[in-house]
Amino acid sequence: MAATAAKSGTSSSKNSGSSKNSGSSRNSDGKSGSKSGGRSRAKSGDGSAGAAKNHVSDVVIHFDAPAPEKFSTEQELKAYRDMLLIRRFEEKAGQLYGMGFIGGFCHLYIGQEAVVTGIQMAISEGDEVITSYRDHGHMLSCGMDPAGVMAELTGRRGGYSKGKGGSMHMFSREKNFFGGHGIVGAQVPLGTGLAFANRYRGNDRVSLTFFGDGAANQGQVYESFNMAALWKLPVIYVIENNRYAMGTSVVRSSAQTDFSERGASFNIPGMQVDGMDVRAVKSASDMAVKWCRDGKGPFILEMQTYRYRGHSMSDPAKYRSKDEVQKMRAEHDPIEQVRHRLIETKAASEEDLKAIDKEIREIVGKAADFAQADPEPDISELYTDILR
Amino acid sequence: MPTQILMPALSPTMEEGNLAKWLVKEGDTVSSGDVIAEIETDKATMEVEAVDEGTIGKILVEAGAEGVKVNTPIAVLLEEGESADDIGDTAPQSQASEREPHGARGADGAAGDGQASSGDPVEDMDARQVPAEGKVHPEPRTTDIPADPDIPAGTEMVSVTVREALRDAMAEEMRRDDSVFVMGEEVAQYQGAYKVTQGLLDEFGERRVIDTPITEHGFTGVGIGAAMADLKPIVEFMTFNFAMQAMDQIINSAAKTHYMSGGQMNAPMVFRGPNGAAARVAAQHSQDYAAWYSHVPGLKVVQPYTAADAKGLLKAAIRDPNPVIFLENEILYGQHFDVPKLDDYVLPIGKARIHRQGSDATLVSFGIGMTYCVKAAEELAGQGIDVEIVDLRTIRPMDYDTVVASVKKTGRLVTVEEGFPQSSVGDHIASQVMQRAFDWLDAPIITIAGKDVPMPYAANLEKLALPSVEEVVAAVKAVSYRD
Numbered sequence: 001m002a003a004t005a006a007k008s009g010t011s012s013s014k015n016s017g018s019s020k021n022s023g024s025s026r027n028s029d030g031k032s033g034s035k036s037g038g039r040s041r042a043k044s045g046d047g048s049a050g051a052a053k054n055h056v057s058d059v060v061i062h063f064d065a066p067a068p069e070k071f072s073t074e075q076e077l078k079a080y081r082d083m084l085l086i087r088r089f090e091e092k093a094g095q096l097y098g099m100g101f102i103g104g105f106c107h108l109y110i111g112q113e114a115v116v117t118g119i120q121m122a123i124s125e126g127d128e129v130i131t132s133y134r135d136h137g138h139m140l141s142c143g144m145d146p147a148g149v150m151a152e153l154t155g156r157r158g159g160y161s162k163g164k165g166g167s168m169h170m171f172s173r174e175k176n177f178f179g180g181h182g183i184v185g186a187q188v189p190l191g192t193g194l195a196f197a198n199r200y201r202g203n204d205r206v207s208l209t210f211f212g213d214g215a216a217n218q219g220q221v222y223e224s225f226n227m228a229a230l231w232k233l234p235v236i237y238v239i240e241n242n243r244y245a246m247g248t249s250v251v252r253s254s255a256q257t258d259f260s261e262r263g264a265s266f267n268i269p270g271m272q273v274d275g276m277d278v279r280a281v282k283s284a285s286d287m288a289v290k291w292c293r294d295g296k297g298p299f300i301l302e303m304q305t306y307r308y309r310g311h312s313m314s315d316p317a318k319y320r321s322k323d324e325v326q327k328m329r330a331e332h333d334p335i336e337q338v339r340h341r342l343i344e345t346k347a348a349s350e351e352d353l354k355a356i357d358k359e360i361r362e363i364v365g366k367a368a369d370f371a372q373a374d375p376e377p378d379i380s381e382l383y384t385d386i387l388r
Numbered sequence: 389m390p391t392q393i394l395m396p397a398l399s400p401t402m403e404e405g406n407l408a409k410w411l412v413k414e415g416d417t418v419s420s421g422d423v424i425a426e427i428e429t430d431k432a433t434m435e436v437e438a439v440d441e442g443t444i445g446k447i448l449v450e451a452g453a454e455g456v457k458v459n460t461p462i463a464v465l466l467e468e469g470e471s472a473d474d475i476g477d478t479a480p481q482s483q484a485s486e487r488e489p490h491g492a493r494g495a496d497g498a499a500g501d502g503q504a505s506s507g508d509p510v511e512d513m514d515a516r517q518v519p520a521e522g523k524v525h526p527e528p529r530t531t532d533i534p535a536d537p538d539i540p541a542g543t544e545m546v547s548v549t550v551r552e553a554l555r556d557a558m559a560e561e562m563r564r565d566d567s568v569f570v571m572g573e574e575v576a577q578y579q580g581a582y583k584v585t586q587g588l589l590d591e592f593g594e595r596r597v598i599d600t601p602i603t604e605h606g607f608t609g610v611g612i613g614a615a616m617a618d619l620k621p622i623v624e625f626m627t628f629n630f631a632m633q634a635m636d637q638i639i640n641s642a643a644k645t646h647y648m649s650g651g652q653m654n655a656p657m658v659f660r661g662p663n664g665a666a667a668r669v670a671a672q673h674s675q676d677y678a679a680w681y682s683h684v685p686g687l688k689v690v691q692p693y694t695a696a697d698a699k700g701l702l703k704a705a706i707r708d709p710n711p712v713i714f715l716e717n718e719i720l721y722g723q724h725f726d727v728p729k730l731d732d733y734v735l736p737i738g739k740a741r742i743h744r745q746g747s748d749a750t751l752v753s754f755g756i757g758m759t760y761c762v763k764a765a766e767e768l769a770g771q772g773i774d775v776e777i778v779d780l781r782t783i784r785p786m787d788y789d790t791v792v793a794s795v796k797k798t799g800r801l802v803t804v805e806e807g808f809p810q811s812s813v814g815d816h817i818a819s820q821v822m823q824r825a826f827d828w829l830d831a832p833i834i835t836i837a838g839k840d841v842p843m844p845y846a847a848n849l850e851k852l853a854l855p856s857v858e859e860v861v862a863a864v865k866a867v868s869y870r871d
Contacts, residue, residue, distance in 0.1 A: 091420055095439040098396025100458055105400070128617070162650035169648035178616055178653065183640050189606050190641060193613015200569070200595065200619060220637075223606025230601070308421070314399035316432040329421075385651040386685050387785075388709040 063271040068279035073347040083113035086137040109137035111308035114334035116141040118281025130178040130191040131210035133168035142175040150371035158374040185218030192224040195235035206292040207235040214245025229266040232297035246311040247319040259302040270300030276332040392461040545726040553695035557702035569596040572624030608634035615655040625661035642711040643686030660714035671842035676807035681713040682783040689783040691715040691755035695725035700735030740787035746776035749800040754780040757804040764860035799830035800867040809837035831867040
C-alpha cells in the first residue's frame with residue numbers, strides 16, 4: 001500500500017505560478033494519473049495565497065493507485081465472464097429497446113464493465129452497493145438475476161420491481177443492492193446513510209456509493225463528504241469518470257477535473273485509477289476497502305473509464321469524435337485486455353473463451369426471452385406498494 | 389435461423405424514421421458493435437449497431453427510404469453456415485403493426501376496488517352512480533383504521549405542553565427500540581433550537597442524538613439511507629421552511645422507493661419540526677407545508693393540535709413503517725393540554741377527532757388552524773350557533789369518513805388553515821365532500837386559508853395575511869345564512 005504523505009510546498013506542480021492546484025494534469029488516455037509516486041495534492045503554501053496556513057499539511061489526502069496485482073487464471077476468467085455478461089446483456093437491452101420492448105430512458109454501461117467487476121472482486125458479502133440510473137452493470141455484478149433485471153427493463157411482472165421501477169429504479173434487498181436512483185447525485189447522501197447505519201450498528205460493512213463525473217458537481221455530494229469525514233463513515237465514493245456528463249465533457253463542466261481530489265477540503269483521501277483495467281480497479285478497491293474497514297473513514301476512487309454508447313438510447317453522441325470512441329475501444333477495451341492476457345499466457349484457448357461466450361449468450365438470450373414473454377403486471381399492482 | 393434486423397426505435401417517442409445510409413452491403417461480415425446503418429429521426433441522425441455476429445444476407449429496405457415504421461425488417465443477418473437461400477424460410481419475427489413502440493401502457497387506469505353496499509352510508513354514497521363515481525382513491529379506507537384507544541376510567545390527566553409531549557414521545561420510543569435515533573441541527577448539545585429534544589442527549593448519548601452540520605439536503609439523504617438500511621431515524625428540521633432544500637430527497641427517495649422497488653425497500657422514518665407561521669419572521673420562515681406534502685403518494689402527513697395528539701401520534705409515526713411528515717408549530721409548543729398518564733399512549737394515524745360536538749355547522753381544521761376554530765365556536769355558541777369541530781390530525785391518509793359524517797349531520801362546512809389558498813387542504817376537502825355528500829350540503833363550502841401573499845413582516849400586515857377568528861365566525865354565519 002503506497003500511501004504518500006502530503007507535503008507542503010509546491011510539490012510537482014506542473015502549473016507553477018498558478019494558484020490552481022496541480023490536479024488538472026490528468027492523462028487524456030484514460031490511464032490513471034501520475035505513476036511516479038510521491039505526488040502531493042496538499043494545497044496552499046505555493047505562495048500565491050499569501051500567508052495562507054497549510055491546514056492540511058499533515059493529513060494524507062492523495063494516494064497513487066497501487067500497481068495492479070497480477071490475477072490468477074481463475075480471477076482472469078471470472079473477470080472475463082462477468083464483464084462479458086454485462087456487455088452482452090447491455091447489447092441485448094439496446095436491441096430490445098430498438099424493438100420497442102423497453103421504453104423510456106435506458107442508459108447502457110458498455111465500456112465501463114471493469115469498474116463494477118473489479119470492485120465486486122474486492123468487497124465482501126454484506127457490503128452495500130448503491131448507484132445512479134446507469135445501473136444494469138452494477139446489478140449483474142451484485143449477482144442479481146439477469147432475467148429479473150431484463151424483465152424490469154421491459155416492465156413485466158417478473159422484474160425486480162414488479163415492472164414498476166424500470167431501468168433506472170431497481171433494487172435487491174437480498175443482494176444488498178440499494179438502487180438504481182434516477183435523480184443525479186441523490187444516491188450519494190443515501191449511500192452515506194447506509195454507511196451511517198453500518199457505523200451505528202458497529203458492523204464492519206462498507207458502503208460502495210457510485211456516481212458519475214456529472215453527479216460530482218451536485219452540492220449534496222459535498223454535504224455528504226463533509227458528514228462522512230466528520231463522522232468517519234465507512235463509505236467508498238466511486239466516481240465513475242466516463243468523461244461526459246450526458247453531452248458535456250468534464251473540462252466543460254468541472255473546474256477541478258481531478259475527481260480524486262474532490263474530497264480534499266474534507267481531508268478525504270482519493271486516488272485515480274485506470275478504470276479500464278479490471279486488475280487496477282481490484283487493487284485500488286482492496287486498498288480502499290481496507291481503509292474503510294480499519295475505521296479510517298471515507299475514501300474516494302476516481303475510476304477513469306469510458307462509455308462507448310450515448311448517454312441514453314436517444315443520444316447520437318455528436319459531442320465527441322468517432323475516432324475518440326474507436327481509439328478507446330481498440331486500445332483500452334476492458335474485456336479485450338483480459339482476453340488478450342488469457343490467450344497470450346495460454347491460460348485459455350480461443351475455444352475455451354468461445355465456450356464462455358456461448359454460455360453468456362445463452363444466459364442473456366434466456367433473460368431476453370423471459371423479459372418478452374413474461375406478462376405485464378396485473379392491473380391491481382397499480383395500487384400496491386404505495387405504503388407499507 | 390437467419391435473424392431479421394428490425395428498424396429500431398431510438399427514442400422513447402419514435403414511431404418511424406428515414407433509413408439514411410447503409411454502411412454495410414450484402415455479403416459483409418459484421419460483429420457485435422459494428423455500425424451498420426444511419427437512421428434519421430425527427431431529432432437526430434443515429435447510428436445502428438449490429439447486435440449479433442453474422443453476414444448481411446439481404447438488405448430489405450434500401451438507403452433513402454423515408455417513413456420506415458419501427459420494427460419493420462430492414463435486413464437479414466445470416467449466422468455461420470447459413471446462406472442467402474435460407475432467407476426464404478424466415479417467417480417475419482415481428483410486424484411493424486404488431487406492437488406500438490414504447491407505447492405499451494398496459495392497464496387502462498380503471499381499478500375499481502369493487503365497493504359494494506355495506507350499510508355504511510359513506511360506502512353507499514360511493515356506490516351510487518353519481519358523476520364522480522369514476523374517481524377512485526388509493527388511500528386506505530379510514531374505516532379500516534382502529535379508533536383511538538380507550539382511556540381507562542380513573543386515568544390521571546396531566547397538563548403538559550406540546551413541547552414536552554413531543555419530547556416524551558421520542559424518549560419513550562427510543563427506550564423501546566434501539567434503532568430509533570434523532571438527527572438534526574442543534575438537537576443534541578443545544579437541546580433543540582426550540583428545546584423539543586431537551587434532555588435526550590443526556591439520556592441516550594451521542595450515538596443516538598446527533599447534531600448535524602447545517603446541511604438539510606445532505607442529512608436528509610443520510611437519514612433516508614439509514615432508514616433504507618432499516619434504522620428508524622427521526623429527522624428534525626429546525627423549521628420545515630428549511631426542508632425545501634431537502635425536498636428532492638423526501639419526495640423522490642423517501643416517498644417513492646417502496647413503490648419503485650416493488651415493495652422491497654422503503655424508508656421507515658419521521659421528518660418533524662415546526663411548520664407554518666410563527667411570529668414576525670416573514671416570508672421565508674412562515675410557510676405552511678401541509679398541502680405540499682399531502683400531495684404525495686407514499687407519504688403520511690400528520691399535523692396535531694393538542695399535546696395528547698402530539699404525543700400519541702408521534703409515537704405512532706415513529707413506529708410506522710412509512711415515511712411520516714410530522715408538522716408541528718412553534719406557537720403551539722408552549723401551550724398546555726391534558727395528556728393521559730399511560731405507559732404507552734399511541735394514537736392511530738389517519739383518524740380525525742371530533743374536538744367539539746355540534747349540530748349546526750361543521751368546522752374542519754388541523755394544527756394551529758384549530759385555535760381559530762375553538763375560539764370561533766365559543767363566540768358562535770353565544771349567538772346560538774352550535775358548531776361541530778373536526779380536528780383532522782392527519783392530512784394524509786385523510787379521514788374523509790369522519791368529515792363526511794359530520795357534514796351529513798350539519799349540512800354546512802367551513803375549513804380553516806393557515807397555508808396558501810390555491811390547492812389548499814381545504815380545497816381538497818371541499819372537492820371530496822362535494823363528491824361524497826353533495827346532496828347533504830345546504831350551502832356552498834367556504835375554505836378559509838392564509839391570504840394569497842408571501843408572509844409580510846409588518847405586524848399589521850402579518851395579522852391580515854393570516855386567518856382570523858372573525859373570518860371564521862363570519863364564514864359559519866354565511867353558510868348558515870345568518871347575519
